[in-house]
Amino acid sequence: MNVVQVDTPGGSYPIHIGPGRLDALDQCIPADATAIAVVTNPTVAALYGERAEAALARTGKRVLRIELPDGEAHKDWQSLNLIFDALLAQRLDRRCVLVALGGGVIGDMTGFAAAVYMRGVRFLQVPTTLLAQVDSSVGGKTAVNHPLGKNMIGAFYQPIAVEIDTDVLGTLPAREVSAGLAEVIKYGLILDPAFWTWCEENAQKLRALDPDAIAHAIRRSCELKAQVVGKDERESGLRAILNLGHTFGHAIESGLGYGAWLHGEAVGCGMVQAAELSADVTGFDRGDVARVRALVAAIGCPAVAPDLGADRWLELMQVDKKTEGGSIRYVLMTRIGAAVMQPAPDDAVRAVLARTTQ
Numbered sequence: 001m002n003v004v005q006v007d008t009p010g011g012s013y014p015i016h017i018g019p020g021r022l023d024a025l026d027q028c029i030p031a032d033a034t035a036i037a038v039v040t041n042p043t044v045a046a047l048y049g050e051r052a053e054a055a056l057a058r059t060g061k062r063v064l065r066i067e068l069p070d071g072e073a074h075k076d077w078q079s080l081n082l083i084f085d086a087l088l089a090q091r092l093d094r095r096c097v098l099v100a101l102g103g104g105v106i107g108d109m110t111g112f113a114a115a116v117y118m119r120g121v122r123f124l125q126v127p128t129t130l131l132a133q134v135d136s137s138v139g140g141k142t143a144v145n146h147p148l149g150k151n152m153i154g155a156f157y158q159p160i161a162v163e164i165d166t167d168v169l170g171t172l173p174a175r176e177v178s179a180g181l182a183e184v185i186k187y188g189l190i191l192d193p194a195f196w197t198w199c200e201e202n203a204q205k206l207r208a209l210d211p212d213a214i215a216h217a218i219r220r221s222c223e224l225k226a227q228v229v230g231k232d233e234r235e236s237g238l239r240a241i242l243n244l245g246h247t248f249g250h251a252i253e254s255g256l257g258y259g260a261w262l263h264g265e266a267v268g269c270g271m272v273q274a275a276e277l278s279a280d281v282t283g284f285d286r287g288d289v290a291r292v293r294a295l296v297a298a299i300g301c302p303a304v305a306p307d308l309g310a311d312r313w314l315e316l317m318q319v320d321k322k323t324e325g326g327s328i329r330y331v332l333m334t335r336i337g338a339a340v341m342q343p344a345p346d347d348a349v350r351a352v353l354a355r356t357t358q
């Protein structure tokens, strides 16, 4: 088992990474907990619900299950209320512990519910998608969507631990694996050139979920994310570099309609576009742009963006949360392993769109 420690002003906690962690969930429940509520969805519950609950039951505490409908479309206030309904109906008090068993959708909703139920109860992240294991379960961002915008209602709220069972990735559809790998290579591209090169050398092993390769990728991703959120929990500066590829990616997601491309697929493609823009704006090496394009393709993500029309592209990117005072700030590379945030001229963006869309 690997352990990565996260230290933020809002809380310090361990991330445990390894096979079989699902069977050890009882070890993460504090002795003074009064009850445990497992929040999950029917897909994940059918695969892993009983195992997780059997482990939690070894604490001798009451364990109840709350199932929310599966999918990003249900990451909303209504689903959140289902959690509160169940917790209140079952009379769970301030010393209960919520367990988020699922992907990023379940993790984000459970974390937000924990942040506000009884003004805050403890919660455990048990991420079951690769994307959730390397990204969303770490760092304490929680949220639900609003009809007028994704992740617009939420809180910074840290879990008491993150339990990553690498075995559960075996049931994940291949597309979801590729989408998670996009966030993995992102860390190398913005922070760690050696890890980037390692990803290039191990892309096929990662796609095939080779146990040693995937464990290393998860651990390194969590370490890098922990370093960043440790310095900037609330995204007043540095943390924003984790959004590499997301300005272009969000435009793809909302331009095509949510669900057409997976989030990670859009981010993978967005990283290619950000690399192209970097070459024009910061002088990022053109040979390295080709490496970004090649690795995005190698992990199974699309490297050619959809043609939404340049005006529509710019409009969609404008509504992204990262715009401040109207000008879009892009995460750009200066070299592999080093990123900066800065605006870019619309002309440069249009030139990139012309050569990256089809």
Ligand SMILES: NC(=O)c1ccc[n+]([C@@H]2O[C@H](COP(=O)([O-])OP(=O)(O)OC[C@H]3O[C@@H](n4cnc5c(N)ncnc54)[C@H](O)[C@@H]3O)[C@@H](O)[C@H]2O)c1
Pocket (backbone or CB within 6 Å): 041, 043, 044, 047, 070, 071, 072, 075, 102, 103, 104, 105, 106, 108, 128, 129, 130, 131, 132, 135, 136, 137, 138, 139, 140, 141, 142, 151, 168, 169, 170, 171, 172, 173, 176, 263
């Ligand atoms: N909080 C953050 O910092 C942060 C960061 C990145 C993304 N996010 C959020 O994460 C969400 C995306 O998360 P996601 O990609 O995990 O999507 P998801 O939670 O929708 O999971 C994808 C699908 O896989 C299924 N699934 C989960 N585990 C499985 C398993 N082991 N085997 C088979 N199927 C399984 C799910 O039921 C779902 O149908 C978005 O809402 C995004 O906003 C949050």
Ligand SMILES: [Zn+2]
Pocket (backbone or CB within 6 Å): 135, 183, 246, 263, 267
């Ligand atoms: Zn992302």
